[in-house]
Structures are given as structure tokens and as C-alpha cells.
Amino acid sequence: MTEPVTVEVGTMGRVAYARIAPNEDLVQGVEKLCLAHGFRNAFVRGALGSLVDACLGTRDGKFIQIKGPAVEIVSLAGEVRSDVDGSITASLSGVVADTNGDVYGGPFVAGSNTVCMTFEVTIEEWLPSEKSIAA
Amino acid sequence: MTAALSTLRPRPRTLIHPGRFNPVRIQSLHSANGRHVRLALMPGTSLFDGLVTPLAELGIRNASTTILGGYFQQLHYCVAPPDPTGKAVIAYTKPIDAGSAFMIFGNATIGTDMKGKPLVHCHAALRCQDGRVKGGHILTDTCLVGPDPIHVLVTSLEGFELRQAFDPETNIPLLQPYQEPFYD
Numbered sequence: 001m002t003e004p005v006t007v008e009v010g011t012m013g014r015v016a017y018a019r020i021a022p023n024e025d026l027v028q029g030v031e032k033l034c035l036a037h038g039f040r041n042a043f044v045r046g047a048l049g050s051l052v053d054a055c056l057g058t059r060d061g062k063f064i065q066i067k068g069p070a071v072e073i074v075s076l077a078g079e080v081r082s083d084v085d086g087s088i089t090a091s092l093s094g095v096v097a098d099t100n101g102d103v104y105g106g107p108f109v110a111g112s113n114t115v116c117m118t119f120e121v122t123i124e125e126w127l128p129s130e131k132s133i134a135a
Numbered sequence: 136m137t138a139a140l141s142t143l144r145p146r147p148r149t150l151i152h153p154g155r156f157n158p159v160r161i162q163s164l165h166s167a168n169g170r171h172v173r174l175a176l177m178p179g180t181s182l183f184d185g186l187v188t189p190l191a192e193l194g195i196r197n198a199s200t201t202i203l204g205g206y207f208q209q210l211h212y213c214v215a216p217p218d219p220t221g222k223a224v225i226a227y228t229k230p231i232d233a234g235s236a237f238m239i240f241g242n243a244t245i246g247t248d249m250k251g252k253p254l255v256h257c258h259a260a261l262r263c264q265d266g267r268v269k270g271g272h273i274l275t276d277t278c279l280v281g282p283d284p285i286h287v288l289v290t291s292l293e294g295f296e297l298r299q300a301f302d303p304e305t306n307i308p309l310l311q312p313y314q315e316p317f318y319d
Contacts, residue, residue: 017199017292018163019311022224022304023149029161037165045290046199048242048258050215050225052148058140065145067137070215070225074260074270075240095240095260097270098137099216101231103260114147116215117225118302118309120244120256122199122290124169
């Protein structure tokens with residue numbers, strides 16, 4: 001699904017819940033959760049947990065690092081999409097709170113957000129209709 | 136200052152936890168589908184009761200929820216700095232009073248505690264009564280819904296359960312998915 005699709009029609013499918021363990025990466029953890037259950041496209045339905053440190057990306061390619069432990073994930077939205085190259089990619093963004101409760105937001109950088117104690121996530125499978133895939 | 140901007144991607148840290156490493160890093164289960172419910176947390180009820188009671192009446196004891204924005208009469212939260220006792224990597228602070236706060240966005244997981252009672256694990260971003268924007272772990276039993284209902288999107292987890300169980304690696308009890316039923 002490399003071509004942009006303005007409107008993609010589909011239905012929701014299976015629902016998976018995971019507890020992701022310490023020192024695993026947040027973004028790739030969600031991708032591996034999809035692999036574990038055979039989801040090819042999915043939306044995050046709910047997520048909370050903590051990170052050792054948080055790493056958020058900026059528009060100009062820089063990185064905002066929020067030092068923990070622990071940095072709490074207080075809001076998270078995102079999706080997982082499959083690509084024609086045989087990979088799946090989770091794009092997650094959210095708000096985190098540091099050990100003073102101060103908040104920061106942005107896109108989570110894959111490979112740089114390790115779970116501190118636990119990360120709970122519920123994802124719902126997205127099944128695009130054949131028509132949308134063809135478009 | 137806990138935030139820093141850099142041009143180089145920071146190297147993630149791998150923390151040492153007090154207990155034995157569990158080789159299973161992703162504990163997960165799925166069901167064929169989930170039920171969706173739009174719930175209203177009614178004025179004056181606690182966040183805990185407002186979530187748990189109406190969902191139990193629908194037979195939903197395991198769910199993932201998104202709490203949409205709304206005012207609370209009172210709201211308490213805590214944060215998670217390093218544990219000075221060393222028993223775990225981090226420990227929650229004492230409750231912090233946010234006053235009559237606005238919850239900007241929250242996520243709550245509903246499951247069962249170690250005694251078989253309902254458990255709600257909630258994190259949220261909020262605007263405190265004094266105007267500061269904060270975030271953390273929400274103490275759902277002492278948070279009271281304000282004058283207007285607050286709406287919640289619920290995705291139920293069917294065919295498996297979330298139960299709090301002691302996690303030897305982190306040395307704290309955590310919600311984990313289980314296939315077998317707790318209830319008859």
C-alpha cells in the first residue's frame with residue numbers, strides 16, 4: 001500500500017491485547033504484536049505504560065529525549081500498515097509525562113523508546129475492502 | 136530539565152530489573168472481535184465506579200477504554216520516579232492533588248486484581264486547576280466527575296481476561312492476559 005489512498009473503506013476485525021515487557025521497543029513491539037497475531041493493518045485502541053526514557057522526533061529530523069526512568073505514556077494514537085516490500089510499520093504518536101508530571105508530545109522514534117515496567121496496548125485489526133486495495 | 140534536543144538519535148538504555156528475565160517479551164492474546172460501547176461517566180461518580188459499574192452490567196469485565204475530555208470535581212494523579220528502596224526500578228509517588236482539573240485525554244485498562252475485584256489502570260494528560268498541564272497515573276477511585284458527563288469509548292476484550300499477577304522480573308503486580316476464565 002505505497003500509493004496514497006484518500007478514502008479507504010474497510011471493516012474492523014480481530015482485537016488483540018498485549019503486555020510488552022521491559023527493555024523492548026515501543027514501536028517495534030507493536031509491530032511484533034501484529035506479527036504474532038497475523039494482523040497486516042491495525043489501529044491502536046488504547047495504550048498506557050512507562051518508558052525508560054522517551055524519544056520523540058521533530059520535523060527537521062532532530063530528537064527530543066525525555067529522561068526517566070520512568071516516563072509515563074499518557075496518550076497514544078497510531079496505526080500499523082503493511083507495505084508491498086513485505087514489512088509492516090507502526091506509526092505512533094502521543095504525549096508522555098516525566099518524573100515531575102511535565103508533558104511532552106510528538107511522534108515516537110522507532111528503536112529509541114524502551115519500555116520501563118510494562119506497556120499495555122490494545123490494537124484492532126483493520127481490514128481494507130478489496131475495492132480500496134485496488135484503488 | 137528532563138528534556139534535551141539532539142541531532143543524534145539517543146542510544147536507548149537497557150535497565151536491570153530485580154528479578155529473573157522472562158524470555159517471553161510480548162504476552163498477548165486476541166479475540167475474533169470486540170464490542171464497542173460509548174459510555175457516559177455521570178456527574179459526581181468516581182472514575183472507577185463510572186467505568187466499572189455500567190460495564191459490569193453489560194457483562195464486560197475486560198476492556199480497553201479511551202476517556203474523552205472533560206472536567207472533574209477533583210482529580211488525583213501520581214508519577215513514577217526511581218524507587219529509593221531498590222525493590223523495583225520505579226515506584227509511584229504519593230497522590231498529587233490536581234484540584235478541579237480537566238482531563239484532556241486518558242486511556243484506562245479494565246481487568247481484575249489479585250483478589251478477583253475489578254481493577255482500573257489509567258494514565259491521562261490533564262490541565263490542573265492552576266492551569267498547568269501535567270500527566271501521569273490516575274487514582275481512579277478518588278477522581279470525581281464534574282458537572283457534565285464525560286464520554287468514553289470502550290473496546291471490550293472477549294474470550295480472554297486481564298488479571299493482575301505478580302511479575303517476578305519487575306517485582307511488582309501487573310495486568311497480564313490469560314486465556315482461562317476467572318469467573319464461572
